[in-house]
Amino acid sequence: MSPTLNRFAATLVEWQRHHGRHDLPWQTRDAYRVWLSEIMLQQTQVDTVIPYYGRFLARFPDLPSLAAAPVENVLTLWSGLGYYARARNLHKCAQAVMVRHGGVFPASPALLAELPGIGRSTAAAISAFAYGTRAAILDGNVKRVLARAFGIEGFPGNRKVEDAMWALADSLLPEHDVDIYTQAQMDLGATVCTRGRPACGRCPLADSCVALRDGRVAELPTPRPKKVVPERRGRFAAILAGGSVLLERRPPAGIWGGLQSLPELPEDADAADWVASRYGLAVQRVAPLPPFRHVFTHFALDLLPEAVEVTAPAASAGEPGVAWHPLDRLADAALPAPIRKLLEQLVQGQL
DNA sequence: AAAGCGGGGCC
DNA sequence: GGCCCAGCTTT
Numbered sequence: 001m002s003p004t005l006n007r008f009a010a011t012l013v014e015w016q017r018h019h020g021r022h023d024l025p026w027q028t029r030d031a032y033r034v035w036l037s038e039i040m041l042q043q044t045q046v047d048t049v050i051p052y053y054g055r056f057l058a059r060f061p062d063l064p065s066l067a068a069a070p071v072e073n074v075l076t077l078w079s080g081l082g083y084y085a086r087a088r089n090l091h092k093c094a095q096a097v098m099v100r101h102g103g104v105f106p107a108s109p110a111l112l113a114e115l116p117g118i119g120r121s122t123a124a125a126i127s128a129f130a131y132g133t134r135a136a137i138l139d140g141n142v143k144r145v146l147a148r149a150f151g152i153e154g155f156p157g158n159r160k161v162e163d164a165m166w167a168l169a170d171s172l173l174p175e176h177d178v179d180i181y182t183q184a185q186m187d188l189g190a191t192v193c194t195r196g197r198p199a200c201g202r203c204p205l206a207d208s209c210v211a212l213r214d215g216r217v218a219e220l221p222t223p224r225p226k227k228v229v230p231e232r233r234g235r236f237a238a239i240l241a242g243g244s245v246l247l248e249r250r251p252p253a254g255i256w257g258g259l260q261s262l263p264e265l266p267e268d269a270d271a272a273d274w275v276a277s278r279y280g281l282a283v284q285r286v287a288p289l290p291p292f293r294h295v296f297t298h299f300a301l302d303l304l305p306e307a308v309e310v311t312a313p314a315a316s317a318g319e320p321g322v323a324w325h326p327l328d329r330l331a332d333a334a335l336p337a338p339i340r341k342l343l344e345q346l347v348q349g350q351l
Numbered sequence: 352a353a354a355g356c357g358g359g360g361c362c
Numbered sequence: 363g364g365c366c367c368a369g370c371t372t373t
Binding site for chain 3: 043044045047048080081082083084085086158159160163196254255256257294295296336337338
């Protein structure tokens with residue numbers, strides 16, 4: 001598309017100057033801050049990210065401090081944000097930038113995309129915001145805006161549909177003000193062209209929007225095809241002694257990879273016997289706790305927690321990755337959200 | 352309880 | 363290149 005015909009970009013850039021967001025804490029030209037925010041913003045909305053971003057930056061103000069930290073400390077600060085592979089990749093990426101690029105994020109989207117946790121869209125966003133590089137993003141906001149504005153059919157998670165959107169996004173990229181344009185697409189998608197009740201009345205693209213013209217705003221973008229999710233169940237032991245709970249680090253990959261959690265009991269084990277033999281603890285009492293369901297994208301997990309009171313333990317828990325953790329210091333633990341909630345309810349005497 | 356958000360990586 | 367992966371928020 002010739003630049004003079006690119007009304008789309010010009011309209012968005014003009015809209016952004018007056019109606020876009022200009023006070024987000026990561027709106028700087030510091031590649032470290034831009035990168036950190038973009039990773040946190042994958043799969044997570046701005047309002048959720050802001051407090052995490054602030055805490056993270058206070059603890060790891062720059063790339064070298066993050067690269068030098070143990071990954072456990074990174075996971076602790078990530079606890080509750082979800083998708084913990086992002087935190088592990090973030091840490092790996094920090095170390096890779098130190099080694100490969102002398103501690104400076106490259107400006108090239110191709111080089112950025114070779115780093116852990118950075119894909120094509122995130123690479124483009126970082127290079128556009130931090131360095132003004134001309135590169136197209138395609139996140140969920142942009143997919144929604146493009147699907148509606150241009151009437152694109154098909155689930156954007158489908159490779160063919162996504163490829164078509166990438167081609168369109170590339171063709172729409174303006175010659176100048178790519179950083180403003182990039183922020184404009186994100187902001188329009190987040191504040192006007194929302195999934196639920198889009199505010200078409202104040203959309204700068206309303207005049208030309210195909211979905212609005214055809215009355216198909218609610219049908220676009222095409223939703224993900226439905227799938228039945230398998231169900232799993234897991235028994236979890238809250239082993240308690242002297243105001244502390246026993247936490248065990250999970251394997252690095254898979255669900256809640258690398259996080260601390262309650263030990264998972266074998267399906268048919270007797271809780272008291274299992275705790276006694278595995279950890280060498282003297283069990284005083286076992287009590288079932290209310291079961292609850294946690295739903296992931298691709299499966300549902302029924303959690304069956306049990307409280308296991310033991311006599312005051314020795315200082316060491318023996319097994320590697322196993323540690324007693326004070327119940328009044330849960331904030332320091334890298335816990336998955338449902339386990340954190342369970343333990344907090346336990347502390348508050350609600351169970 | 353169900354739907355939505357969304358980029359990365361494996362096979 | 364199709365499909366699988368992963369957790370929290372919103373509705």
